[in-house]
Amino acid sequence: MKLSNKGLFSWLCIGVISALVLLSLGIFKFSTSPAFEKYFAALNMLLISGITFVCIMTLFLLAGIFLDTNIPFASAFRKIYIKLLFPMLMMCGKLFKVSKERLEQVLIEINNKLVLSKKIKVAPHELLILLPHCLQRSECDKKLTYRLDNCIRCGGCVINELLSLGICDEVRFAMARGGTEARNVINSLHPRAVVAVACERDLISGIIDSYPLSVYGIVNERPFGYCKDTCINVQNIKEGIDLFLN
Incomplete structure (x- = not known):
């Protein structure tokens, strides 16, 4: 059992x-x-x-x-x-x-x-949604920047759905290729709270390394295994965002 x-x-x-x-x-x-x-x-x-x-x-x-x-x-x-x-x-x-x-x-x-x-509440610009690069479709020929500025919103992966959540435009999205890059993004943007999507290993190491920052972790779904064409329930992201925003 x-x-x-x-x-x-x-x-x-x-x-x-x-x-x-x-x-x-x-x-x-x-x-x-x-x-x-x-x-x-x-x-x-x-x-x-x-x-x-x-x-x-x-x-x-x-x-x-x-x-x-x-x-x-x-x-x-x-x-x-x-x-x-x-x-x-x-x-x-x-x-x-x-x-x-x-x-x-x-x-x-x-x-x-x-x-x-x-019970921390932050302004929209103080919240960071940190995503793993493996959410992007592996066959996509666009190399996304960490700010997702060049996503063409084709709908081939969950990125378009995340960017279309209809939340405040001031909430920042960022993408990282691993733990080191994720830490660099956090250090450069200085958020007060983070909703992070990753595999279990990266989330735990990020939570420990990022203390005292409040990091709400969401485990990604891996239908094709680790680090390739992963996905996420967008509603979970929305709920994570709602936890922090006033």
């Missing part, structure tokens, strides 16, 4: 908390050893306090996700969730043979909930 994303996330959190508790017990035993107590007691107690703090934050996140309620202190702890807890959950998932793609899907869903909990 396949676990739901919520169920998988719950078990991974329990795994992380269990590992941290065992680590705390080991540190405590080490710190009370007569040979090391004099030199390392204060440092070890500081480490135990830090581990306890991470465990409490993980429980807050787990409670918010499992009960489908607001995550306590989500905005204050978002950096630690993304920079520390996400990598720990990835390691835990790898240990228990969870597929990397499935695990990344779960973390993207959690990230989106964290972003929603901030």
Whole structure:
């Protein structure tokens, strides 16, 4: 029986908390050893306090996700969730043979909930819709610029539909060929919020690298495999845009 994303996330959190508790017990035993107590007691107690703090934050996140309620202190702890807890959950998932793609899907869903909990609203010109180059039809002879200025709107791929959403003209669209180019686009345009479309791997790396920027992730559909003629449900993009605009 396949676990739901919520169920998988719950078990991974329990795994992380269990590992941290065992680590705390080991540190405590080490710190009370007569040979090391004099030199390392204060440092070890500081480490135990830090581990306890991470465990409490993980429980807050787990409670918010499992009960489908607001995550306590989500905005204050978002950096630690993304920079520390996400990598720990990835390691835990790898240990228990969870597929990397499935695990990344779960973390993207959690990230989106964290972003929603901030209730951030931005002006249209402060929002960036960041798209992967593989949304363009592979047979198209037009090499699209990252601003999509030279798209001829032929309707051969989903790009035309995205550009015809009827949203405010000030909302910016950009296309990137990979993670490095995506980061360069973000650094040059300085958005306050991003709706990003990509595969699971690129989304997770982008979410972590772009902190503290609010990135709402949408996984692309890959009927022909990775990096070729991918597509996206345009309604999902529209919903992502509506989350941020006043």
